[in-house]
Amino acid sequence: MTDKKLISKSSYLIYRQCPKYFWYYINDRKNIPEFDQRAKFNFKIGHIIGNLAKLQYREGVEASSEGSLEDNIEKTKALLESGKPVFEAGFMAEAGSKIKHAPVRIYARADILLPVDGGRQWDIIEVKSSAGVKAVNITDVAFQKYCYREAGLNIRNCFVMHINSNYILNGGIDPFGIFRMTEITEEAGKIIPHIKNDIRKMAEIMEKNEPPVTEVGKFCGSPFDCPLKTVCWENIRETSIFYLNSLNRKTAKRIVERGFRHMHEIPEDFPGINYKQKIQIDCAKNSECWVDKTAISNFISNIEYPLYFLDFETFSSPVPLIEGTRPYQAIPFQFSLHIAESPDSIPEHHAFLADGKGDPRPELSIALRKKFGFSSGDDGRAFKGSLVVYNESAERAILRDLAAFNSRNGGWIFKISSRIIDLYDPFKNFYFYSVSQKGSASIKKVLPALTDKNYSEMAIKNGDIAGINFLSGSMLWKNFITLNNLDNLNGRHNIEEDLQDQAEKEELLRFNLEQYCKLDTEGLYHILEKLKKLAI
Missing domain, CATH: 3.90.320.10 (Lambda Exonuclease; Chain A)
Known part of the structure; x- marks a missing residue:
């Protein structure tokens, strides 16, 4: 009590x-x-x-x-x-x-x-x-x-x-x-x-009988994610001022002091509102999406087929588990790759998921090289097409680390990295915006805003959870726990049943990881197809 x-x-x-x-x-x-x-x-x-x-x-x-x-x-x-x-x-x-x-x-x-x-x-x-x-x-x-x-x-x-x-x-x-x-x-x-x-x-x-009235805000996720956040934000409308992109404290205070709670209430000449926030306010007032056809068309013009839609999943740990790695180093253990040879072709899916028994990078690098059609030691000079990612800084960092891990990968990795197209750019720069995005350019918000696909029914809904699930189920982690005497075998009454249950859980986990990562790159394809139509 x-x-x-x-x-x-x-x-x-x-x-x-x-x-x-x-x-x-x-x-x-x-x-x-x-x-x-x-x-x-x-x-x-x-x-x-x-x-x-x-x-x-x-x-x-x-x-x-x-x-x-x-x-x-x-x-x-x-x-x-x-x-x-x-x-x-x-x-x-x-x-x-x-x-x-x-x-x-x-x-x-x-x-x-x-x-x-x-x-x-x-x-x-x-x-x-x-x-x-x-x-x-x-x-x-x-x-x-x-x-x-x-x-x-x-x-x-x-x-x-x-x-x-x-x-x-x-x-x-x-x-x-x-x-x-x-x-x-x-x-x-x-x-x-x-x-x-x-x-x-x-x-x-x-000593009060009721909780104090507290407005929602950025503090709901800082310094920790509050477990009440889902409850407190449940009835916050998509047009709430709290969803204004990059809203600073000074402007937020002025808006609240004027009594405004929703974007459509904010006057056009309100001081401190930037270009992106103005787009959000206009969308809220007009109940329609914002589309900058010229900017979208210019973005698409830089894309060259064949297209390689790529996404990595990584894990990190404050305690490095692999020789030669640093704390919190992002270690790729999975990728999903959709390849579209032409504008009319149906993309072909390829994937890799490590077994978790050791360092996943050697096998992942080989699998990725083969899927891109390179032979061992290939400098990638003949590579054509565009590598489509979402938020290129993360993917570039992973590719750079893979090249550093094995210098023989340097040539082809440098080549495909030089042809990256970041599908995050049109949404970060507000070439398109829907109020359903709630001020976010995350693929988790953009995909359902543009298509009928979303992550709501996925067993794994984001990259953090994917990494945690893989890491906690891997032999890398289990060996580390055992080596440091952190395991607890109390209550293991039937080892055969435990092993069978463990195998079933591992099979389900691998399926869920594969489905999640696949949706990431499949989503990139569908987002690009929708942008093409919006540019017309």
């Missing part, structure tokens, strides 16, 4: 993002939608990164407890006397505010508390799986320091231990090389004076 008079570090960060979410977290947690697959995987990653960080302090002692918060706090007090680094040290203190005459308590738990000056002072080390320090990390540590100080602990300095993006895997994981330490004592100190007032406001929200 949730203690309605306790403010934890997690609840404080939630409050800073959204007071409404905070109210639900304290008073009605059962009605908060379940975290999505991406968030759940990130939780697992955080646990793994935390355990790796502890390897820097092998003399450290663990204060975490399977029991109550009180058990954790009592264990922490005992371990502080050891003068050793303490993991998951928990502290509770009274915050000064009250709810119905009862004092509000605050609680925080440190990833690592490091003793200094013979244990008379302590350094806070917050471990993060990101490749740098984020604003939310500073707020996180500031609350910890405030809580520990109120509990009587003498804190000297504050640090964030985060991933070293320049680290390259060479043999086993080096727990020292994979991390960087950044001091944030001064930055955290600037936030601490505001925490007491924040707690007072939080106490007021906690």
Whole structure:
């Protein structure tokens, strides 16, 4: 049961993002939608990164407890006397505010508390799986320091231990090389004076019977995707001002202060509205799509057949799993390729999906080279046609890494890269716009706006989830988990049934991955065909 008079570090960060979410977290947690697959995987990653960080302090002692918060706090007090680094040290203190005459308590738990000056002072080390320090990390540590100080602990300095993006895997994981330490004592100190007032406001929200009225906004997805977002945005219309492309805070404030909630309410001469936003407003007022036929026609004129519609799927991990790779390096494991030989031909589909047993790049490179019709060592000089992608920066980066991975691929990869046509451009530049896109040029919004195809019925709906599904089901990941003693075999009562169930899940996963990636390149073909008709 949730203690309605306790403010934890997690609840404080939630409050800073959204007071409404905070109210639900304290008073009605059962009605908060379940975290999505991406968030759940990130939780697992955080646990793994935390355990790796502890390897820097092998003399450290663990204060975490399977029991109550009180058990954790009592264990922490005992371990502080050891003068050793303490993991998951928990502290509770009274915050000064009250709810119905009862004092509000605050609680925080440190990833690592490091003793200094013979244990008379302590350094806070917050471990993060990101490749740098984020604003939310500073707020996180500031609350910890405030809580520990109120509990009587003498804190000297504050640090964030985060991933070293320049680290390259060479043999086993080096727990020292994979991390960087950044001091944030001064930055955290600037936030601490505001925490007491924040707690007072939080106490007021906690004792209310209803959640505070909170408008939607960019904060719904920053610093984290709020699980209430789907609920709060459910009835937001396509013409809402919140869907204006690249709307800055200053202009948004002026619009709201004038009482406008929908694009069609905004006057033509409203200051601060840019060209793309004006197109959106006109579409909302006229209930029709915007089409710049000349710009679309000029774009299409640069396309040369045969056409190669290409899309990659990649996975990345804060802990590199493949020798010679970096943290968060995008590793391609799948591609889909539709080839249209002429304007009248039906595109032929080709695909590759790695087995997940090792580095997927060698086999993927060979399969891609063959599908483009090149032989081993071919310099690609004879290649004709256009390589059609969506958001070329991502595909170029993958192709560039594949060329660097094996120099024999350099010639043909350079050639096909030189003939890229980015189908994202017409929508990024608003040659076409429909209100159903909600201000977005993502293929997930553009495809259903132009055609009768969409991703709503797909088991896998975006690239992040595709990468997570492949990675978590791969032997690369499973071997890493086993090697680091992170697996849990409790409850495996029937190994044969488990293996059969696992095989069925893997077969279904591969099918879902193939269908998702196929729709990406099939979608590119249908979008281009629709643009051709719009240009007439």
